[in-house]
């Protein structure tokens with residue numbers, strides 16, 4: 466599949482502005498369309514602060530924003546597009562009708578992408594004939610700064626389209642993570658699961674909002690930023706301990722959610738206990754002592770950076786309400 470040169474973004478709202486700016490910055494011919502004329506006339510003003518974040522000495526914010534062509538007529542906006550990125554508000558009937566219309570108006574080799582944060586691709590494609598060219602390309606705010614972009618796929622998504630999406634996202638200097646369509650996709654499912662639990666922790670009076678945030682900023686946050694959740698698990702705890710802790714939590718709370726997964730139990734069975742055993746979720750080739758020293762140095766570096774940023778005390782907290 467050919468990579469696109471010309472992209473049409475449908476919807477010039479909060480996200481459409483950012484997405485059009487990212488594409489213009491990376492040299493694509495970008496057409497931005499919106500059903501409301503005011504959304505197009507106010508585009509430059511809204512996009513400039515975003516473009517400042519990606520401008521370089523040889524490519525100014527004004528020049529990036531100026532390259533986005535604003536087109537009020539849908540047929541004209543779609544002419545010659547090789548990728549159409551739908552970025553209208555999160556309204557299922559609206560998106561379903563729009564996808565049916567785009568499917569009729571665009572040749573079958575035009576890729577139709579959606580920035581939906583929640584709707585399943587198969588639901589959006591209810592009235593789409595060529596649904597094999599529809600894919601989720603879901604940015605995370607602030608999209609011009611956050612590297613990860615979710616690629617959401619349905620059972621009918623061909624592997625060539627997934628490869629195409631990965632290459633496209635690499636070409637705009639972002640990082641693709643591929644996720645099968647399920648409510649919450651990847652980032653929101655992880656984020657909302659944790660947030661729901663955190664809200665309850667505060668509600669139950671288990672810890673204050675300030676202590677919750679201190680615990681994230683000074684423990685989970687830096688470790689996960691460095692190694693991810695599973696890499697961190699490999700580096701800081703033995704899988705046998707993870708299983709024992711999960712089982713105790715399940716017994717105490719009665720929540721089946723804590724039941725150790727097959728994959729986790731399988732790792733214990735195979736002796737893949739984490740970095741201490743040379744393998745866990747990942748393979749760890751270096752001698753364990755080296756792994757530990759490297760781990761600690763990385764964590765000390767990120768905490769030193771945080772400390773430098775925040776002044777003498779790492780424990781800087783907002784005033785409680």
Ligand SMILES: NC(=O)c1ccc[n+]([C@@H]2O[C@H](COP(=O)([O-])OP(=O)(O)OC[C@H]3O[C@@H](n4cnc5c(N)ncnc54)[C@H](O)[C@@H]3O)[C@@H](O)[C@H]2O)c1
Nearest residue numbers: 476477478479480499500501504552553554555581582606
């Ligand atoms: N806001 C975020 O932080 C965020 C983050 C990730 C994903 N998203 C997703 O991005 C999408 C857009 O969200 P947003 O916050 O930019 O919405 P928004 O309300 O700011 O903008 C939507 C724009 O779409 C236009 N529009 C509506 N119907 C149209 C049509 N048929 N043809 C052309 N234009 C039409 C509207 O006039 C409006 O300007 C949603 O699916 C949302 O879930 C949003």
